[in-house]
Amino acid sequence: MLPYLNRELSWLEFNQRVLNEALRVDLPLLERLKFLAITASNLDEFFQVRVGGLMLMRRSGRQRRDLSGLTPHQQIQAIRKRVLQFMEDQYQLLAESLLPELESHGLLLLSIDALDSTQAEQVAASFHTHVGPLLTPLAIDPEGPPPHVPALQITLACRLTDDETGAIRDVLVPVPEILPRRIPVDVPGEAQAFVLIEEVIARHAESLFPGETLSATATFRVTRNGDIAVQEEDAIDLAGEMEDVLAARKIADTVRLELGTPMPRELGKVIQDLCRASSAETYRCPGPLGLSGFMELAFIPGFDELRDAEWPAQPSPALPPNEPVFDAIARGDILLHHPYESFEPIVRFIAEAAVDPDVLSIKQVLYRTAKNSRIIDALIRAAENGKQVTVLVELKARFDEARNLVRAEELQRAGAQIVYGVKGLKTHAKICMVVRRESGRLRRYVHLGTGNYNESTSRLYTDISLLTCRPEFGADASIFFNAVTGRSKLLRFQRLVPAPTAMKPRLLSLIASEAERARQGETARITAKVNSLQDPEIIAALYDASAAGVTIQLNVRGICCLKPGNTKMQRNITVISIIDRYLEHARIFHFHNGGDPEVFIASADWMGRNLDRRVELMVPIEDARARRRLIKTLDTFFRDNSQASRILPDGTSEKIRPSAGEKTFRAQEHFFREARKSAKAHEHERAMRFEPHLPQD
Helix, strand or coil, X not given: CCCECCHHHHHHHHHHHHHHHHCCCCCCHHHHHHHHHHHHHHHHHHHHHHHHHHHHHHHCCCCCCXXXXXXXXXXXXXXXXXXXXXXHHHHHHHHHHHHHHHHHCCEEECCHHHCCHHHHHHHHHHHHHHHHHHCCCEECCCCCCCCCCCECCEEEEEEEEECCCCCEEEEEEECCCCCCCEEEECCCCCCEEEEEHHHHHHHHHHHHCCCEEEEEEEEEEEEECCCCCCCHHHXXXXXXXXXHHHHHHHCCCEEEEEECCCCCHHHHHHHHHHHCCCHHHEEECCCCCCHHHHHHHHCCCCCHHHCCCCCCCECCCCCCCCCXXXXXXXXXXEEEEECCECCHHHHHHHHHHHXXXXXXXXXXXXXXXXXXCHHHHHHHHHHHCCCEEEEEECCCCCCCHHHHHHHHXXXXXXXXXXXXXXXXXXXXXXXXXXXXXXXXXEEEEEEEECCXXXXXXXXXXXXXXXXXXXXXXXXXXXXXXXXXXXXCCCCCCCCCEEECCXXXXXXXXXXHHHHHHHHCCCCCEEEEEECCECCHHHHHHHHHHHHXXXXXXXXXXXXXXXXXXXXXXXXXXXXXXXXXXXXXXXXEEEECHHHCCEEEEECCCECHHHHHHEEEEEEECCCHHHHHHHHHHHHHHCCCCCCEEEECCCCCEEECCCCCCCCCCCHHXXXXXXXXXXXXXXXXXXXXXXXXXXXXX
């Protein structure tokens, strides 16, 4: 049996690497707070999806072991043990380090019991004016159906005693999501102080119940199973089925119950019974619930000295702002490294197509889009302008389903042809094709990428874009869209490599080819950057290549089920993971190929779900300059001794530090400086170029 690391425990170690950034005293304070909030948000989704799925397996009696040898029950036990330690680290960091340091910089989190009379009156006024009118108490009737407890919202449980009869009852008061987490409190000087909203509601909740006395309160937060999928085989109306799934998630089984402190024993029992949570699903938090809510504090206006310096996205010299995007692409392939190079050209690509009289058609896949997406606005404008607009909107993009439904309806009303994904598969490919009439012929322009068409995340995630008008790529793009909209087969591609039909076989062939070269005594090398590595066949092939002598360098941000080690099949494999200010999201693969390198970008990670159960695209980079740039990009990550960690045989990681006499090197900072240097050089060159005014004809 080949050595594998458990997927869930590997993910938890990734989240530990994020928490390690929050623990760094050399980082700006609000950046550390942001990393802490990210770990909490990550954990929320982990419980919803991964733990939810494992609990369903356990409930069904499934005892099948995963690749690491653990049953679903054993995995759940191991997860709980690791999460308890993780939570202890989170709350210790908040209480002993972050909150005291915030206070020293003029940001004070006050306990409501610590307020003086003037501050207490101010908070009371805020409650009665801005908070109380939005609250909706929910009675707990022992004889009737239980009230619905909203997921991932802080809820206050109240024990009330009737002033006349002495009867005791319990009531829930959910904290509405539209309310801010912080209620401001005036303090002397320039400091800013606040009280958490749940403390304010607890202090004044009695005013919601005339004739009753509030004897006890407790806060709690429920996480429900989000691993509920649409039953596509029986779905006639996929949009309607997806709405049912969204409704089902709201009342799904509890996978985690977080209890605040203090927690009266009787109220705790009431809450557990109400949420149907056993002690194994219950987590007692020694501090504020919902640490993800501290993200808004990380972005509080002012306090710039407590944040990282800005790294503004740079314009690409290949795409002058005063030149049509299509003219720039016609000169040759354009490779962009976001967010160091701006995502704006991709928005321009679609926006210009929407109003260009020579553009006849736009086809695009949308997976996760921005809240107020300019890309969708441009597609709507294109449809209104009479262009043929076809959009595959993936309704199965988890937790973005509701937004995708709304925007799909807007596109449809504008006249766009909408396709709701592919039956039985998620469509995760990142592709947009524009068909343009030029000199009496049709020319296809294509954008292919590793990231979503999302202007918001494009500023936070690192991704690669390729803009091209190569005829073979255009022909493949047409085949792709014909397949996903017309139910034809993903076959006869000239350049693009689609999943689930061809990508895994191609990757296995590329890995095997390097292994064979190593056996023949040739130089053999594989370098890859992915978000996750889990697919058993890919891992087995990498072990085989390592045993053959292939040098393998893997940059895996998150889940890594490949187990590094010192055996023959492991010793030539190095695995690092980089956590920095931007979320590493690009997928880039390099195979040495005897000195004639093959380089790809892809929408897919090396996971079974991507390679076997999703519609994905792997894109060969044919421009020699772009290939060299991506190889250099991959190699640059392995020079990082500031943000990189080495994955260890037990799945944990250790930070890579500069050796004696070695300078600190940070890959993301290097990429930003290179982009800025290139943009400045181009601007200088443009400024030195004289353009004469010519007489008009």
